[in-house]
Amino acid sequence: MLAPASALATTTFGFVLVLSVAVPVAGILLAFTLGDRYVRQVALAVVPLGLAIAGAILLAVPQGGGLIVYLLGAWSPPLGVALRADGLSAVMLATTAIVICAVAVFATTDFRPASDARTSFAFWILLLAVWAALNMIFVGGDLFTLYVALELLTFAAVPLVCLDGRAETLQAALRYLVFALLGSVLYLLGAALLYGFYGTLDMVLMSRVVSAQPGVLIAVALMTVGLLAKTALFPLHLWLPSAHAGAPAAASAILSGLVVKGSFFILLRLWFDVIPGLPSLAATQFLAALGTGAIVIGSVVALRQERLKLLVAYSTLAQIGYLFLIFPLAANALGQLETGQAFAAGLLQAISHASAKAAMFLAVGSIYTGLGHDRITGLGGVARVLPLSVLTFAVGGLALMGVQPSGAAFAKELLLQEATRTGQWWWAAVLHAGGMFTTAYVLLVLAYALAPSDQPIAPIQTALPSRDLPALALAICSLLLGLVPWEPYLPISHDVLPKLFSSDGFAKLLLSVLGGATLAILLNPWRHPLAASSGWKALGKVLEPLRRICFGFGNLVEQADGLLREWAAAGISLLLLGLALAVLMFAAN
């Protein structure tokens, strides 16, 4: 996507890219200077400013011919550092700004200076730090800048996990940090090897000279597994469930919606911009196979969780798997990656997940604050007490499930078309299964939340509109993403949209709803909300043997997940994945 001709000179609006990183950092410095009484005001002043900068980049990219560039200090690469933004970066910058904005409004009541000075100070500083690091990832033009940005992102994200300072969350944060460091050091090793071969780290310059030497393939394999560890693709997800489920709601929304997308974005840049000609069909199929594993394992374990936050965290694991299906679908007949429709669909899926998942985590946070617990089986009647929170969860869930015209539905339709076009029917099957699994856990939670309760619930805290409305807005954004005109930024043709609303599209939706409901009934081990009704009893007798088989399967999957979240297993699978990727790429080139 990076246009080579103008990629090495500063363009008219280039300085906006510097602002996108510099403004959040300036906010951090100002907050440190003014002290913890004003940190919230500083952060809330920076948020609209950042939103305006993201909007400016969104407007400037189509005007600059799809690319804006800024050379730091007017030194051109390979000696200097270039910042670049194409349509891909512009879209991600805007998504990040919107999600951070909603989370900031949500968090204003939680993180007041009066509540707990140190926690609220840390939260606002870290929010700005995550933002600066993500923006740097989206505009960074060379592999080493991306490494530094990736590390800054990790350093900002890890303390967000343990804001409440309990031993369990500290442990989760330390696990996250150590595993993320393992990932980034492998990435750096790959970058060092690539510098050794080509004497440059600039992505545009490197993409012009890169060739399929053994050393380059090893470097790419090392960088890829490092980034997979940071993205928590199955089976490298040992840190994700505890880190995402243990953090405060606002922090979980950032971690799950945005932070894992940072390393995924670098992976896209590496495969689609730096080495589009190298990858083999086998390696891309392998990545998508891991994604399939993530969808199945993540969804099955999610359906068996007792706590709502853990369910949502495991659903992130499954949704990350979805993103990796784009690799084989974007490959052409020669095994070369093309930034075409499948690529755009993957990005759309990432954006749609960012907004929907952030909204869902915020809604779960409100439900937790309201009820004082988040046991799924104890949710009966919550829809009456906290209607807005449940509505937010429902809208976010519908967007994630792929109800028209959500971004997820649009992305799925594009990917299905690509699967048909390239004759890879097995990935179409995985896409359908993924849709069913997503529907299953959304319907499961809604069934419990909408069920009448036996005893009246007294909420600990009444619902606050200032918390629920930003989350609801985010969920609605995700539900309307399919209607946004994407052409200036992503290679999407809009004749897919009518297909989305055809009877064919609704038949697909019906299929995933029916399949999802069946999966939810079969795989969820807890007492069903409708278990008392007579109709259910008759059905239950028929289903009983089938349910028992599914219980066994679920137990097996849960044990496998537990095993994979051991250090030794995760570490060895990391090395084996690197080896497998390198071998597959060797075999093809």
Place this chain on the structure above:
Amino acid sequence: MSGVTVFGSFAAAAIGLGLYGLITNPRPLRKIIAFNLVGSGVFLLFGIVGRRGTAAGVGNDPVPQALVITGIVVAFSATALAIALLLRLFQTGGSLTLGSRAPPGPRSDPSGD
């Protein structure tokens, strides 16, 4: 055997040993030290990369040195953050292993109120 080969083997050995320690050792402090060992190996590799053109008459390449210095700063910050977390974990009396127990059920209010 040229200097590049010797230092290259040492870098590979440091990376290999570090990876082994990082994966197999259950104690967090040793994991952090092992991470630093891997990091040192990578920095050594960067140093060698800068020396590769010397035989062809090209002087020392300054870019890898700048990268190594940045890398050391990043690794130092990472280590400091990890040690701070570890100390805090020690003070709260939590278990000092990083085994995969079931993720915690929150005791206090997680939303920070």
